[in-house]
Amino acid sequence: MRVLVVEDEHKIANSIKTGLEQEKLAVDVAYDGTDGYDLASSEEYDVIVLDRLLPGMEGAEFTKKLREKKNHTPIIMLTAKGQIADRVEGLNSGADDYLVKPFAFEELLARLHALTRRPKQTLDETLKVSDLTLNTRSFEVARAGKSISLSSREFALLEYLMRHPGQILSKDQIINHVWNYESNILPNTVEVYIGYLRGKIDKPHKMRPQLIHTIRGFGYKIGSKG
Amino acid sequence: MRVLVVEDEHKIANSIKTGLEQEKLAVDVAYDGTDGYDLASSEEYDVIVLDRLLPGMEGAEFTKKLREKKNHTPIIMLTAKGQIADRVEGLNSGADDYLVKPFAFEELLARLHALTRRPKQTLDETLKVSDLTLNTRSFEVARAGKSISLSSREFALLEYLMRHPGQILSKDQIINHVWNYESNILPNTVEVYIGYLRGKIDKPHKMRPQLIHTIRGFGYKIGSKG
DNA sequence: ACCACCCCTCAGCAAATTTTAAGCTTGGAA
């Protein structure tokens, strides 16, 4: 799947790019509106992530022009916090969804999946690792049939782990995906949340294989085997 | 690949330069902001390594001016520990990535590769020497199919050796790449770690060719022959 | 206002890793 990111803040653009590439998506980046527009009209993308405030060409104008040319590539608009009025304008201009900055990377990923979800896979959004299940639509989590209630941060963390089963995720990666890029989270916070998750997922099932594993010096991973 | 290093501390600048050149990269060095900026705008680089605190021109201003000129060369910003402690500021500076000093050289190298990785290149990087494999993404190490667990320093050292198979690496080189430039590590520490690695990689496979070799007076190398 | 819950930080402990130090081995020159 091909994604175009149009964003002038390099750090954000780059972190989105890195994150999406980790998800095996092909990402192109443009740092201003005109470059982005040229790319969008000459290449075929499955989705476009577009900053609303851009040098060169504004997000709204970008969208409008693209739609006039009958290009209906789904667009996710990024808008700065506090500009609630933008919502209307963003959607009016023809964007399909919008996201308020600063956002956690996983949020972007979720909306991106929502927009590009092919009809077939619409229904089943249930992640499964061993006897642990997580439904990204209903926010239901259960282990061995027993329902588990999580706070939203716990849920986001577990979802991130479960989307990468068996893979070691460093605390830095976790912070970048589960928290928004402006929050200054200490690594210890991740440890604390891992502790919360263990308390709800592993501790009540002492007879079953533990699912959350620490790999000292590297990070955490979820999975039934070692 | 061409790299520009803008750093006023000669010791750091030179150690980066030496290290990068060993990686077959073409490196230019500037010791102050204005010189660096002139070079950056007149030459084509693949990536710029930029100290945040500079005589002549600050890193943030440097970046801003370059971006205004539509120069989107990826920039890695070096920031002193505690100087920011803040991803927000790193982000505002307009750089693509940043690295907190003091860092181990291999860390810089990894980020540099991440920023310049051409689309074609595979994301899944597995280094292989004889029947020993090391995956830099999943951190898995195995010999003859049997998985081996390493501490992070052991892993970093082995990765460095395996990135230069058959090549003799002196203890000094190893110290410069695997440890950060501020740590005053005794050569003996390297010997100790080589010992640890042998214990995990060569000792359990006495029937197979030993992979870690000492070249007395020169250093170490990894490889199946001699 | 009060309570319940959630997010995050902090401090203290335990355990693993990293580094140093000291004595021992080995290779090779004389």
Next chain:
DNA sequence: TTCCAAGCTTAAAATTTGCTGAGGGGTGGT
């Protein structure tokens, strides 16, 4: 063969990393 420097090994010391309980501050419901 002897000797010395380079390298190896082991264990103790120093440091780092991860886990946990406690608690402050914020938010939303009653």
